[in-house]
Amino acid sequence: MIKIIAEISKYLLLFLMIFFTLEIFIGLSQKNEDMRKNCMRKQMLFLLLFNFVAYFIMFLQTNDIVMLLLYVSVVFYVLLIHRMYCLFYKKASFILVNIMCMLLSIGFIIQIRLDVSTAIKQFIIVAGASVFSFIIPVFVKKVKLVKNLHFVYSILGLLLLTLVFLFAQVNGGGKLSINIGGISFQFSEFVKITFVFFIASMLQKVITFRQVFWVTVIAGIHMVILTMSKDLGAALIYFVAYIVMVYVATKQNIYALLGLSSISVTSIIACRLFAHVRSRIRIWKNPFFDYQNTGYQIAQALFGICSGSWFGTGLFAGSPNMIPLAKEDFTFAAICEEMGILFAICLILLCMCTYVLIVNIAIKIRENFYKLIAIGLSTEYAFQVFLTIGGTTNLIPMTGITLPLISYGGSSVMCTIMMFAIIQGLYLLKKDEDEELEEKGEKQTTSKQLKKKNDHSDRGKKALEREAENLERKIEKQTEKSFNW
Amino acid sequence: MKEKSKNKRRKALIGKPYIIVSYLFFGMFLGMIGYMIYFKVCKSDTFANNLYNKRQNKYEKNIVRGSILASNGTVLARTDSDKEGKEFRVYPYNNLFAQVVGYCDHGSSGLEASENYTLRSSHVDILEKLQNNFWDKKNKGDNLVTSLDIRLQQAASNAIGYNRGAVIVMNTKTGKVLADVSKPDFNPNTIARNWELLNKEESGSPFLNRALQGQYPPGSTFKIVTSLAYLRKYGTFDNFFFNCSGKYTQGGYTIHCNENIAHRKENFADAFANSCNCAFSNIATQLLDKNSLESTANALHFNESFPIGLLSVKSFFALENSTADGLTMQTSIGQGNTLISPVHMAMIVGAVANGGRMMEPSFVKQVEVYNGTIVKQIAPKSLGQVMTPEEAYQLTELMKGVVQRGTATDDLSSFPYDIAGKTGTAEYGSKEKGTAHSWFVGFSNTGNSDIVVAVIVENGGDKSHPATLVARSIFETYFS
Numbered sequence: 001m002i003k004i005i006a007e008i009s010k011y012l013l014l015f016l017m018i019f020f021t022l023e024i025f026i027g028l029s030q031k032n033e034d035m036r037k038n039c040m041r042k043q044m045l046f047l048l049l050f051n052f053v054a055y056f057i058m059f060l061q062t063n064d065i066v067m068l069l070l071y072v073s074v075v076f077y078v079l080l081i082h083r084m085y086c087l088f089y090k091k092a093s094f095i096l097v098n099i100m101c102m103l104l105s106i107g108f109i110i111q112i113r114l115d116v117s118t119a120i121k122q123f124i125i126v127a128g129a130s131v132f133s134f135i136i137p138v139f140v141k142k143v144k145l146v147k148n149l150h151f152v153y154s155i156l157g158l159l160l161l162t163l164v165f166l167f168a169q170v171n172g173g174g175k176l177s178i179n180i181g182g183i184s185f186q187f188s189e190f191v192k193i194t195f196v197f198f199i200a201s202m203l204q205k206v207i208t209f210r211q212v213f214w215v216t217v218i219a220g221i222h223m224v225i226l227t228m229s230k231d232l233g234a235a236l237i238y239f240v241a242y243i244v245m246v247y248v249a250t251k252q253n254i255y256a257l258l259g260l261s262s263i264s265v266t267s268i269i270a271c272r273l274f275a276h277v278r279s280r281i282r283i284w285k286n287p288f289f290d291y292q293n294t295g296y297q298i299a300q301a302l303f304g305i306c307s308g309s310w311f312g313t314g315l316f317a318g319s320p321n322m323i324p325l326a327k328e329d330f331t332f333a334a335i336c337e338e339m340g341i342l343f344a345i346c347l348i349l350l351c352m353c354t355y356v357l358i359v360n361i362a363i364k365i366r367e368n369f370y371k372l373i374a375i376g377l378s379t380e381y382a383f384q385v386f387l388t389i390g391g392t393t394n395l396i397p398m399t400g401i402t403l404p405l406i407s408y409g410g411s412s413v414m415c416t417i418m419m420f421a422i423i424q425g426l427y428l429l430k431k432d433e434d435e436e437l438e439e440k441g442e443k444q445t446t447s448k449q450l451k452k453k454n455d456h457s458d459r460g461k462k463a464l465e466r467e468a469e470n471l472e473r474k475i476e477k478q479t480e481k482s483f484n485w
Numbered sequence: 486m487k488e489k490s491k492n493k494r495r496k497a498l499i500g501k502p503y504i505i506v507s508y509l510f511f512g513m514f515l516g517m518i519g520y521m522i523y524f525k526v527c528k529s530d531t532f533a534n535n536l537y538n539k540r541q542n543k544y545e546k547n548i549v550r551g552s553i554l555a556s557n558g559t560v561l562a563r564t565d566s567d568k569e570g571k572e573f574r575v576y577p578y579n580n581l582f583a584q585v586v587g588y589c590d591h592g593s594s595g596l597e598a599s600e601n602y603t604l605r606s607s608h609v610d611i612l613e614k615l616q617n618n619f620w621d622k623k624n625k626g627d628n629l630v631t632s633l634d635i636r637l638q639q640a641a642s643n644a645i646g647y648n649r650g651a652v653i654v655m656n657t658k659t660g661k662v663l664a665d666v667s668k669p670d671f672n673p674n675t676i677a678r679n680w681e682l683l684n685k686e687e688s689g690s691p692f693l694n695r696a697l698q699g700q701y702p703p704g705s706t707f708k709i710v711t712s713l714a715y716l717r718k719y720g721t722f723d724n725f726f727f728n729c730s731g732k733y734t735q736g737g738y739t740i741h742c743n744e745n746i747a748h749r750k751e752n753f754a755d756a757f758a759n760s761c762n763c764a765f766s767n768i769a770t771q772l773l774d775k776n777s778l779e780s781t782a783n784a785l786h787f788n789e790s791f792p793i794g795l796l797s798v799k800s801f802f803a804l805e806n807s808t809a810d811g812l813t814m815q816t817s818i819g820q821g822n823t824l825i826s827p828v829h830m831a832m833i834v835g836a837v838a839n840g841g842r843m844m845e846p847s848f849v850k851q852v853e854v855y856n857g858t859i860v861k862q863i864a865p866k867s868l869g870q871v872m873t874p875e876e877a878y879q880l881t882e883l884m885k886g887v888v889q890r891g892t893a894t895d896d897l898s899s900f901p902y903d904i905a906g907k908t909g910t911a912e913y914g915s916k917e918k919g920t921a922h923s924w925f926v927g928f929s930n931t932g933n934s935d936i937v938v939a940v941i942v943e944n945g946g947d948k949s950h951p952a953t954l955v956a957r958s959i960f961e962t963y964f965s
Binding site for chain 1: 501502503504506507510511513514515517518520521522524525529530532533536537539540614615618619621692
């Protein structure tokens with residue numbers, strides 16, 4: 001009997017996930033405010049149902065009362081976050097909140113399935129980080145000082161990375177985390193944020209070659225320290241974020257080309273210099289090359305994905321614990337195994353929606369600094385998703401990076417929540433700008449009516465203005481269309 | 486004024502790099518999704534069937550392992566359960582399919598190992614699955630329908646008798662394997678009881694599938710390859726004449742014809758039919774350069790592993806410009822360092838029979854649900870055109886000569902069907918008596934559902950006679 005419920009629930013979970021993803025897409029494309037609200041209500045419904053089905057089946061499979069407790073706390077967390085945003089940030093992007101809650105829910109479910117004790121730890125960290133990050137949006141919105149602190153950002157970032165390099169314990173071939181009072185911190189995650197703030201504050205105004213040069217030097221130092229700590233995945237993410245931000249800020253193709261070519265040169269150098277990079281590439285080409293040692297992880301991950309097939313084995317019906325590091329780097333394989341490849345595709349779509357949402361803010365917001373922050377953070381997010389998912393499925397060599405919000409890892413999840421909070425702040429700023437503009441527009445029309453006799457030059461100017469605005473709108477529309485395909 | 490308007494324009498274009506970047510990353514996400522689908526559709530089977538994949542054992546809990554069937558549907562391996570519900574595997578034909586079907590107790594081998602995933606997956610329809618789940622019954626795993634033919638397998642096994650050796654029989658057009666016999670064999674039903682005995686050295690490695698994993702010197706059967714190299718260089722066999730005196734000396738090394746018979750004046754077809762070592766030594770040292778022999782061998786997939794589903798070994802061939810005449814002569818007649826498996830020999834001869842197209846040997850015809858619904862059919866796969874149809878035709882003519890007026894005449898010429906073949910005696914170790922394997926490779930040439938046969942009888946003696954007799958009984962069974 002349990003078997004049949006498990007079998008049905010497997011499909012139910014998949015359909016709920018598909019509906020949720022669909023609603024997110026509809027919500028993104030919806031202009032009408034009421035329709036949007038309707039969408040979000042449905043999203044919330046699917047999210048809660050999804051959690052209910054998942055914990056119900058996990059309870060049936062394990063007969064462990066802890067499952068019910070965890071269910072209650074997760075639902076409480078989700079509802080609380082919603083309530084808080086409703087109360088304090090009414091204008092925040094609830095689609096983003098819903099996506100975040102969904103990703104966190106999926107993360108909890110797979111963590112609980114793999115190991116209950118670490119899942120509880122993760123939950124506490126998430127709850128703490130969420131409470132703490134609640135002040136971030138208002139901070140971003142109100143404190144204008146953050147724009148000009150490039151010294152602070154660079155020094156803080158470099159200091160943290162150096163600390164890790166000097167004092168971290170060697171763990172799995174790389175120096176990644178530092179132990180403070182029993183909790184290990186992976187500073188490279190935090191520095192991801194300061195790094196973006198640093199570049200944005202440097203390049204927000206008129207850009208001279210000197211500024212780009214200094215940005216390059218400081219960014220280079222970041223990456224060199226990371227490379228020396230053998231945290232190559234993080235170094236790669238920093239590198240890509242740096243290239244994108246410089247390209248976007250300068251609008252010069254030459255920087256993009258230079259960046260891309262330097263990425264290929266450095267990867268060739270890294271391949272020559274580091275034995276572990278070479279071995280990663282070798283097992284990428286053939287996972288069974290060194291099955292007993294280096295190839296074991298990826299081979300197990302691929303076996304897991306294969307045994308899951310389209311619909312997955314169902315929760316507690318597969319054996320994702322056979323995959324080494326299933327909680328951290330290979331969570332995606334564990335999800336594929338128990339929830340299926342179709343579910344995993346929906347998950348990728350959700351990550352894509354997140355990216356689209358952030359980029360949309362980057363395009364619409366006026367101030368250059370915030371534009372750069374948004375594009376930088378979105379790049380880091382998207383590229384991190386690409387590195388983990390590509391790595392676990394053997395599309396690219398494995399880099400040992402966690403899947404944001406889903407994998408186990410306190411620092412990672414904490415930083416991603418902070419990142420999402422910053423994005424919410426930017427979204428609020430954008431909303432304010434929109435309202436200001438609307439007001440201005442109204443004023444303009446009234447003034448127009450008053451001053452009916454305009455001279456030609458003024459009209460010409462207006463025409464130009466309109467043209468510019470039209471162009472902007474066209475671009476926005478096109479991107480939106482493409483996002484809503 | 487102008488500057489202001491310029492500023493506005495610039496502002497309007499601010500989005501352009503943003504849009505390029507976002508499209509790039511957007512494409513990256515779509516690429517990931519595309520790759521996931523590609524991975525599932527194209528690559529997941531190879532990983533699921535991988536021998537390292539221990540997850541397969543987990544499915545046993547919910548699925549009754551499927552049966553392995555012969556091409557006519559007769560059961561070769563099935564799972565039964567006793568009164569207490571404990572499952573065990575039954576092999577109704579005992580020793581007959583020992584290596585090819587294999588076993589799944591004490592590890593696994595043969596098709597039981599390579600098709601483990603197939604046998605442990607179930608494609609029963611969803612209603613039945615739900616019903617089974619409801620009553621806590623196991624689902625029935627899929628059945629594997631092989632291309633094996635019980636009559637031929639039995640005939641081949643009987644013909645080899647108590648000798649050690651191997652037989653492989655394939656359909657010429659499709660490459661489907663009809664018989665795969667390896668002796669000595671074992672009884673998979675009693676493998677647990679006899680495990681230690683079977684692993685003793687005296688038992689002659691019964692677990693080895695000699696047809697696929699045996700590495701033998703090809704002996705005179707290699708003359709097919711040497712002939713092809715000659716044909717590729719000169720375009721025709723017509724201009725070759727040789728006067729055989731029973732021995733041939735070159736570079737201080739002497740080669741003898743079998744039993745020192747002097748074949749006298751002969752053309753190429755005669756030399757091939759008589760399996761004249763002297764003529765071929767002459768060809769290899771005087772008329773061919775070493776590269777051409779090597780490139781011909783490599784074109785026939787020597788030194789390459791082929792993905793035939795079951796464990797097989799690479800065949801070995803090496804000839805360099807520095808190779809001494811003695812070794813070159815030996816190589817040209819299939820001695821020297823060359824090693825080949827019977828299945829590879831059958832593939833080469835199959836290519837000759839099939840107008841130059843080499844087929845990949847395959848053991849599985851289709852996968853079925855227990856009630857007969859077909860899950861998937863395995864289509865014949867070609868390894869490519871390894872020789873031109875004209876070359877294949879010329880070689881067929883040579884091989885017909887062997888049966889009509891050559892070394893296989895005594896055993897096969899009375900046969901009412903058109904047969905082409907080549908015999909071989911492969912010496913190994915020291916040159917004492919009784920240390921030569923007996924080879925026969927050949928095919929029926931009726932133009933309608935023909936078969937390729939490769940036979941090796943270990944220590945068959947100085948003559949190819951024993952292997953040819955095995956082939957004869959296979960042809961007789963097939964055409965009766």
